[in-house]
Amino acid sequence: xxxxxxxxxxxxxxxxxxxxxxxxxxxxxxxxxxxxxxxxxxxxxxxxxxxxxxxxxxxxxxxxxxxxxxxxxxxxxxxxxxxxxxxxxxxxxxxxxxxxxxxxxxxxxxxxxxxxxxxxxxxxxxxxxxxxxxxxxxxxxxxxxxxxxxxxxxxxxxxxxxxxxxxxxxxxxxxxxxxxxxxxxxxxxxxxxxxxxxxxxxxxxxxxxxxxxxxxxxxxxxxxxxxxxxxxxxxxxxxxxxxxxxxxxxxxxxxxxxxxxxxxxxxxxxxxxxxxxxxxxxxxxxxxxxxxxxxxxxxxxxxxxxxxxxxxxxx
Amino acid sequence: xxxxxxxxxxxxxxxxxxxxxxxxxxxxxxxxxxxxxxxxxxxxxxxxxxxxxxxxxxxxxxxxxxxxxxxxxxxxxxxxxxxxxxxxxxxxxxxxxxxxxxxxxxxxxxxxxxxxxxxxxxxxxxxxxxxxxxxxxxxxxxxxxxxxxxxxxxxxxxxxxxxxxxxxxxxxxxxxxxxxxxxxxxxxxxxxxxxxxxxxxxxxxxxxxxxxxxxxxxxxxxxxxxxxxxxxxxxxxxxxxxxxxxxxxxxxxxxxxxxxxxxxxxxxxxxxxxxxxxxxxxxxxxxxxxxxxxxxxxxxxxxxxxxxxxxxxxxxxxxxxxxxxxxxxxxxxxxxxxxxxxxxxxxxxxxxxxxxxxxxxxxxxxxxxxxxxxxxxxxxxxxxxxxxxxxxxxxxxxxxxxxxxxxxxxxxxxxxxxxxxxxxxxxx
Numbered sequence: 001x002x003x004x005x006x007x008x009x010x011x012x013x014x015x016x017x018x019x020x021x022x023x024x025x026x027x028x029x030x031x032x033x034x035x036x037x038x039x040x041x042x043x044x045x046x047x048x049x050x051x052x053x054x055x056x057x058x059x060x061x062x063x064x065x066x067x068x069x070x071x072x073x074x075x076x077x078x079x080x081x082x083x084x085x086x087x088x089x090x091x092x093x094x095x096x097x098x099x100x101x102x103x104x105x106x107x108x109x110x111x112x113x114x115x116x117x118x119x120x121x122x123x124x125x126x127x128x129x130x131x132x133x134x135x136x137x138x139x140x141x142x143x144x145x146x147x148x149x150x151x152x153x154x155x156x157x158x159x160x161x162x163x164x165x166x167x168x169x170x171x172x173x174x175x176x177x178x179x180x181x182x183x184x185x186x187x188x189x190x191x192x193x194x195x196x197x198x199x200x201x202x203x204x205x206x207x208x209x210x211x212x213x214x215x216x217x218x219x220x221x222x223x224x225x226x227x228x229x230x231x232x233x234x235x236x237x238x239x240x241x242x243x244x245x246x247x248x249x250x251x252x253x254x255x256x257x258x259x260x261x262x263x264x265x266x267x268x269x270x271x272x273x274x275x276x277x278x279x280x281x282x283x284x285x286x287x288x289x290x291x292x293x294x295x296x297x298x299x300x301x302x303x304x305x306x307x308x309x310x311x312x313x314x315x
Numbered sequence: 316x317x318x319x320x321x322x323x324x325x326x327x328x329x330x331x332x333x334x335x336x337x338x339x340x341x342x343x344x345x346x347x348x349x350x351x352x353x354x355x356x357x358x359x360x361x362x363x364x365x366x367x368x369x370x371x372x373x374x375x376x377x378x379x380x381x382x383x384x385x386x387x388x389x390x391x392x393x394x395x396x397x398x399x400x401x402x403x404x405x406x407x408x409x410x411x412x413x414x415x416x417x418x419x420x421x422x423x424x425x426x427x428x429x430x431x432x433x434x435x436x437x438x439x440x441x442x443x444x445x446x447x448x449x450x451x452x453x454x455x456x457x458x459x460x461x462x463x464x465x466x467x468x469x470x471x472x473x474x475x476x477x478x479x480x481x482x483x484x485x486x487x488x489x490x491x492x493x494x495x496x497x498x499x500x501x502x503x504x505x506x507x508x509x510x511x512x513x514x515x516x517x518x519x520x521x522x523x524x525x526x527x528x529x530x531x532x533x534x535x536x537x538x539x540x541x542x543x544x545x546x547x548x549x550x551x552x553x554x555x556x557x558x559x560x561x562x563x564x565x566x567x568x569x570x571x572x573x574x575x576x577x578x579x580x581x582x583x584x585x586x587x588x589x590x591x592x593x594x595x596x597x598x599x600x601x602x603x604x605x606x607x608x609x610x611x612x613x614x615x616x617x618x619x620x621x622x623x624x625x626x627x628x629x630x631x632x633x634x635x636x637x638x639x640x641x642x643x644x645x646x647x648x649x650x651x652x653x654x655x656x657x658x659x660x661x662x663x664x665x666x667x668x669x670x671x672x673x674x675x676x677x678x679x680x681x682x683x684x685x686x687x688x689x690x691x692x693x694x695x696x697x698x699x700x701x702x703x704x705x706x707x708x709x710x711x712x713x714x715x716x717x718x719x720x721x722x723x724x725x726x727x728x729x730x731x732x733x734x735x736x737x738x739x740x741x742x743x
Contacts, residue, residue: 060395060399061395061417061420061421061705061708062417062420062421062705062706081738082734083716083738147565147568148564148565149563149565149573149577158564165564166564166565166567166568166723167564167565167568169568170512170565170567170568170723171723172720172723172724172725255514256513256514256515257514257515258513258514258515258716258719258723259514259567259719259720259722259723259724260514260716260719260720260723260724260726261716261720262724272712275392276388276391276392276708276712277708277709277712278395278399
């Protein structure tokens with residue numbers, strides 16, 4: 001028996017000239033090839049091409065679409081030009097405003113829904129409705145609601161003198177907060193859902209021990225729940241941050257980046273440069289700066305998650 | 316068996332011959348049999364009408380015509396991608412008057428100059444307004460598209476409101492501003508004026524119209540941008556005054572649709588607009604002002620020569636398609652602009668005029684009483700107040716942001732136009 005199995009094992013080795021570990025490696029490599037090819041085709045190649053284009057003055061509509069190498073000029077232009085700076089500031093302001101409020105409200109909701117009851121389960125289902133609507137449609141709905149001529153909300157807000165008679169989207173100081181509000185309306189339930197999942201997976205014995213030791217609710221939250229929940233908190237924050245930073249749909253259909261440049265975001269600016277003016281070089285630079293910003297923030301959060309994870313496990 | 320076979324063979328041959336002859340006769344009748352032409356069309360009033368008339372062309376020539384109706388943004392993006400990628404998705408493209416520079420610069424479309432010369436008699440070229448031929452498609456000595464839908468900038472107003480206030484129909488831009496402010500009474504929800512205020516193309520195009528009438532211009536005589544000229548700054552101040560004192564509050568966020576709707580709903584006394592929208596004011600199914608609306612010339616600044624804004628669409632033939640399809644497309648264009656078809660197109664509400672005979676047609680005049688205003692405007696047309704240069708989209712966007720910032724952001728007109736000028740200079 002032993003000799004037979006040894007014999008069968010030795011035959012293919014002689015045929016292919018490869019050892020078992022090499023064959024295994026080859027097999028695993030073959031398995032990975034389709035996935036790697038897919039990633040190269042849809043992510044790496046466009047990204048690399050975008051990086052190359054960003055060093056060129058390349059407009060499809062002018063000079064027959066010829067490319068001229070300009071080095072870092074597109075990046076310099078983006079970071080020194082008033083419109084580019086405004087877009088970058090707006091995007092950070094939008095992301096910060098939206099994510100902070102969504103976290104605070106989402107945590108509150110999650111704590112309220114923590115206790116497992118029939119009411120909470122039904123409430124959660126209703127709360128998730130905004131998440132199921134496409135951001136573009138959400139934008140269109142709010143645009144209609146807030147219109148001063150016929151909007152159910154906008155008309156009365158203007159009529160009662162609560163807002164400017166021209167409406168919330170028409171004011172340079174109110175347009176961006178209104179868009180942040182829309183984002184909060186749509187995405188707070190998602191943050192609540194993620195945090196709720198985190199809360200439900202907290203170890204019950206630690207919480208019971210804290211209760212037995214006579215910790216007040218505030219102490220339990222600050223000293224037990226929050227440290228244990230931190231990895232989930234960071235996960236929720238990083239997901240929302242990445243998503244909010246590339247906001248496009250809701251702005252595009254409500255203000256188009258206006259009034260003036262008050263709500264111009266990086267994605268709105270990039271799409272305009274790339275798909276309206278076909279300014280491929282400059283649009284690529286805008287896209288790359290956006291990716292870099294998201295990558296830095298995501299890396300920072302990833303680091304925080306890891307540290308929080310280690311600490312939570314130590315506790 | 317052999318005999319039968321030979322008879323059958325003879326019969327078969329005769330049958331084949333007769334079928335062949337009939338086929339040849341059929342082919343002579345329908346020279347474009349089997350050809351399919353695809354048009355990328357702007358979603359203006361003419362689009363549905365062209366789609367409706369296309370089967371008539373098929374009946375006459377055998378060519379099938381498909382009309383892909385797109386909104387302005389999609390039309391621009393899809394057709395540019397088609398031209399740049401040489402994918403030949405579209406045989407013909409409706410070309411906005413302001414795209415002529417780009418088309419000529421990049422050779423996107425067939426230069427029709429020689430074909431127009433060759434077929435001048437068939438086209439009855441003298442019947443077509445020279446302004447239509449010049450502005451819709453002529454650029455740098457090339458004819459990059461053939462006009463089929465000319466629009467005149469006109470002023471639509473409410474006779475009842477002007478009569479009630481004892482105000483004469485304004486003939487100068489100055490009178491217009493004065494009347495607009497006088498007619499405004501927010502407590503009754505009546506406003507003297509409305510125009511597009513929304514950031515981007517909407518506000519830029521409307522301001523450029525008023526700007527031209529007040530003596531401003533985008534380019535100087537050398538073709539260089541002068542966005543911050545004194546005349547432009549002065550006209551922007553007037554435009555802001557109109558928005559502050561005479562426009563419905565929501566107008567700062569209106570694009571064409573919002574502007575037209577506010578007028579049709581009876582909120583507004585006077586509005587400058589494209590003639591193509593005029594049939595809608597007389598349509599009771601969508602308008603509250605059917606009996607009180609009237610159309611007249613756009614008022615020009617005191618002492619300035621009478622010039623009326625001209626816009627519209629031409630049909631351009633994709634330069635990438637094969638010769639046979641190019642010729643077939645040209646046949647379609649000639650058919651579409653031929654006097655009988657063009658009349659039918661306008662009877663169906665296309666609002667697209669290029670021919671003197673169409674605008675003078677009694678049947679059309681009975682249906683649309685404002686046609687003489689369009690005819691007179693076409694004779695003094697200015698199709699260059701929105702410069703048809705390759706850089707136009709970017710200039711329009713710069714102005715769209717600057718003017719919107721002045722209207723709603725409280726920016727100073729001079730500062731806003733100075734900034735736009737700085738950006739515009741980089742494009743040249």
